[in-house]
Amino acid sequence: MEASGDIQVKELNKRASGQAFELILSPSASNAKAEFLLSPLKKKETSLDEIKKKLEAAEERRKSHGAETLKHLAEQREREKEVVQKAMEERCNFIKVTKEKLDQKMVANKENRTAQMAALTEKFKEKDKKLEEVKKNKEVMKESKN
Numbered sequence: 001m002e003a004s005g006d007i008q009v010k011e012l013n014k015r016a017s018g019q020a021f022e023l024i025l026s027p028s029a030s031n032a033k034a035e036f037l038l039s040p041l042k043k044k045e046t047s048l049d050e051i052k053k054k055l056e057a058a059e060e061r062r063k064s065h066g067a068e069t070l071k072h073l074a075e076q077r078e079r080e081k082e083v084v085q086k087a088m089e090e091r092c093n094f095i096k097v098t099k100e101k102l103d104q105k106m107v108a109n110k111e112n113r114t115a116q117m118a119a120l121t122e123k124f125k126e127k128d129k130k131l132e133e134v135k136k137n138k139e140v141m142k143e144s145k146n
Helices: 030-036 048-144
Strands: 002-006 007-011 021-025
Touching: none
Parallel strands: none
Antiparallel strands: 002 007, 007 021
């Protein structure tokens, strides 16, 4: 077993696979221990004023958070109102345009119907005239034969 400084090397049994060693570290000096020991942090005594300040700060944070939440909700409601308003406007515009188109179609249909009726009336008048001519010709033929 060898000793050098703070480390001791102890040779264990030799094995077929190789050698084994055990390293023994000597205990460090007492001053070195003091440096590395973590002592618990000493809590400083908090005064009543500091506690009150912390409580007031926490209350202020709660209030500001609540105000932000209310602001966010108000903005969200405003957006919802705008969306509903826009949807209503689009619906009204759609109804208006559809009504105008329907009115135009109805007017066009009425005009077409009136034109068709006028054409039929004219056609019937011409047929009546021809019928009257045929009747007159027939009477003239009867009178000329008699």
